Amino acid sequence: MYEVKVPILGFDKIKYMNIEKLDKDFSILQIDEKDNTNMHMISSNSIKSFDIEFDESFLKKMQIDEDTKISFYFSIVINNPVANSVVNLTAPVVINEDKKLLGQYIIKKSTSFFTTMSELSI
Known part of the structure; x- marks a missing residue:
């Protein structure tokens, strides 16, 4: 379980x-267990x-410094076929693995906002 330090957009009241x-590439962020709200993500x-x-x-x-183990993920909107699924590159979910903290970072100076799975060649 991760404590939310910087909210996921639209889910400001969720604390864990x-x-x-x-x-190794894909995960599911379980946002609200009660409502079964999840987000599909791809590892950076x-x-x-x-x-x-x-x-x-x-x-x-x-609570991130140069020694902190972090990981971050990008959300995916799943389409059919999967190669057409859209990856959001402007708002990664960042994890402080050492302290089990989670937050979403909005990249303000992004040149590439969205891409598809086929463009990533995964």
Whole structure:
């Protein structure tokens, strides 16, 4: 279970969430267990050459420093066929693995907002 330090857009009142890893690339963020609200996500490790600079305010809220083990994920809207599924590159979910903290970071200076699974070549 992860404590939410920076809310997921639209779910400001949820204080704890869980992540279910499906495999090395894909996970499900369990947002609201009572309502069975979930978000499909892809690991940043699956996306080549994607760097993010987090602002100091976000790093402080998430208690992240240069030694913190972090991971981050991008949300996916699943389509049929799966290759046409849309990946949101502007609002990753960031995890402080050391302290079990979670937050969503909105990238303000993004040049690429969305892409498809086929464009990522996963």
